[in-house]
Amino acid sequence: MRVLVIGATGHVGTYLVPRLVEAGHEVVTISRGTAKPYTANRAWASVDQRQMDRAEMERTGEFAPAVRALKADIVIDMICFTLESAEHLVAALSGHVGHFLHTGTIWTHGYPTTVPTAEEAPKSPFGDYGIQKAAIETYLLQQARLRGFPATIIHPGHIVGPGxxxxxxxxxxxxxxxxxxxxxxxxxxxxxxxxxxHHVHADDVAAMFMGAVANWNASIGESFHAVSEKAxxxxxxxxxxxxxxxxxxxxxxxxxxxxxxxxxxxxxxxxxxxxxxxPNCSIAKAQRLLGYTPRxxxxxxxxxxxxxxxxxxxxxx
Missing domain, CATH: 3.90.25 (UDP-galactose 4-epimerase; domain 1)
Structure with a gap:
């Protein structure tokens, strides 16, 4: 499969890109600058790395068409923070991608009312970041269920790792x-x-993305918490x-x-x-549907x- 990772040199991308390469995927990455991953890995030598300024290209309307032009079977978006950004990508990629994975956040829940909190629990997000991410999740799941857009949302906790x-x-x-x-x-x-x-190691988040890719039928139209076993x-x-x-x-x-x-x-x-x-989030759904087992x-x-x-x-x- 040809996999495109947008925002690939960050915390999770440091571990995810080598995992994708080692699994036999053809990997293309988009990053704004020339930042290096937090941990060196020779797998990066076989990655097609592109530089794009997403914010500027979104302002001119060029970003989503540029993503579609890369003709990826799977698109993993690590750095989408507004509903408008998500809408542009979905409009461009509908009918042109087999799987679209979005990086959310456990902050979409706002304050918990029951713990551990399940993905489907009623949400009360607050703060611009949590509110925008919750809006993106609602939109992507609607597009999946009503229009067949192949979306999956992964919600990491507090990401941890060397670097x-x-x-x-x-x-x-x-x-x-x-x-x-x-x-x-x-x-x-x-x-x-x-x-x-509620922490999570960056490599465990990467492993959940791999599990979602490997379990396409179970992950389409779903959101999952990517956290450690216990808060x-x-x-x-x-x-x-x-x-x-x-x-x-x-x-x-x-x-x-x-x-x-x-x-x-x-x-x-x-x-x-x-x-x-x-936050105190459940991983029962990810364990059941994706076989997620944090290391x-x-x-x-x-x-x-x-x-x-x-x-x-x-x-x-």
Whole structure:
């Protein structure tokens, strides 16, 4: 099969493109610039890599026709963030593609009402990113069910892997939180530390895309959560990482508004964005229909990433 991956050098593409090549697919990629994947792999030598500025080409109406001109059997879109972008691609690719896979997000759910949350649970997205992604999902599933457009949506959790800082136990991306735990110092958490985060290793997300491609009949017209088997509470996450660094947990707690006063605005905002949603998503559907079995627990995925940060000198131990 000829597979086109749009936005191929990001977190998931780093693992997905080599998997596609090793499975025998002819792979074409589209990226805006010359960024390298996070992890080197010789499989990239056989990939037809194209440079396109999606935003600019969408503004002029050139992007969707350019995608169709590449004549891919399968199109995997890693970087679609607006309903308008999705509509343009669907209009151009209808009748010209055998499988279209869109990268969504578990933030389409907004706040959970039952946990673990199933894909079909009622959704209350908030924030532009979650609202737009939910609108794209609704549109693609409608196109699949009413018009036969071969769409599948994969919703990753908090993506983790070597090469970038993972979402930390305080619910933001400041690597100094891990330094605090590594030194055995006390870490302050918001509220009682019982809100949840749900990580996933980038390679497990790539594996789900491969499972969806391999199970065409089961995946068309469906959405799937791509997360680890279990979410973590902030408190449980912090305690486990403290022990991983060889220390007993030293945690303190304060109401969010009080806790936020001791944080930077950027960190406090990021934390609120995550704990206000507190995702805890089910993978039962993906296990049943795609045979999805994540290799990494949340902690294993984070620890691999943190180990890389330590090696880079970005976490003080």
């Amino acid at each position: 970038w800082a993972p979402l930390n136990p305080a619910g933001n991306f400041n690597p100094q939180v891990f330094s605090t735990l590594a030194r055995g110092e006390a870490l302050a958490l918001p509220n009682f530390g019982l809100e949840t985060v 973590l509470t902030l408190r449980g996450y912090a305690e486990a990482m403290s022990r991983w660094f060889g220390h007993g947990p030293k945690l303190s707690f304060a109401p969010f508004e009080v806790w936020a006063e001791s944080q930077t605005k950027e960190d406090a905002t990021a934390t609120w964005e995550h704990i206000a949603r507190s 990494y627990t949340s902690l294993q995925a984070v620890q691999e990433s943190v180990g890389w940060l330590v090696g880079q000198g970005r976490i003080e131990t």
